Amino acid sequence: MKPSRSEWITLRGLRYHVRHWGDDGAPIVVMLHGWMDVSATFQFLVDAMQARVHFIAPDWRGFGGTAHAPGGYWFPDYLADLDALLAHYAPDAPVDLLGHSLGANVAGVYAGVRADRVRRLILLEGFGMPATRPEQAPGRYGQWLDELRNPPALRSYADRDEVARRLQKNNPRLTDRRAAFLAGHWAAPDMRSAWVLQADPRHRLSNPMLYRLDEVLACWQAVRAPVLWVDAKESELMPRFGDAGQADAEIARRKAHFGNVISLRVPDAGHMLHHDQPEQIARAVDTFLE
DSSP: OOOOEEEEEEETTEEEEEEEESOTTSOEEEEEOOTTOOGGGGHHHHHHOOSOOEEEEEOOTTBTTSOOOTTOOOHHHHHHHHHHHHHHHOTTSOEEEEEETHHHHHHHHHHHHTGGGEEEEEEESOOOOOOOOGGGHHHHHHHHHHHHHSOOOOOEESSHHHHHHHHHHHOTTOOHHHHHHHHHHHEEEOTTSOEEESBOGGGGSOOSSOOOHHHHHHHHHTOOSOEEEEEETTOTTGGGGOSHHHHHHHHHHHHTTSSSEEEEEESSOOSOHHHHOHHHHHHHHHHHHO
């Protein structure tokens, strides 16, 4: 494995953990992980890539080694944290931006809002969420209020091996070696020697704000950077958009809002496609960055 190094910086009042691979003087690729994940998730993709770059991957607020946010977790805060991160590491030049899932959704919106800060955009499973309707608002607000009365908790595990088995239950394609590596970053022992996930349980609260797809697509239309769009043939999230034909049609409709996009669908891969097929994705990213 290519060695990584950790750095802690303050972004918007929070102590942020940032992982680095590669040489400081190389071109920067910022990598943004997904929900209930950590920056180390990109290790296998980094290992497989040939390009000489400086990878910078933060743990989002409330995940991994980054501090928990006292006020909770709201999508605009991810945009603001990313803006502050780029101001810290690349104040004078645009960067290449890669995101997975939640990280890809942040990256896609940010690349439209701050089009001059993103040179190239790589979205792994970044197709967004199903559209919502205004009439869903009362129920969503009520659900959120109910959950605040009984805050969510995260279960603990006996040891690192049990964490690895949990990861493999979530993703049966995950090899023993990769599961063992990820388990050591996804969780850590607490004072009782039980292993607990490195995440604020409040991330599991329902979001009281509805997903406004039209606003997301308007941001995508403002993106000037070329886009590499990568999704998984066996993605567990696709059925949210209907059957296979309906999902493909909706994904194509959304993707068309980008002006310059290259598409890749990865076979034998699920939502965690960078764990399942890192070599195939690395080849595509290397070519895209040339």
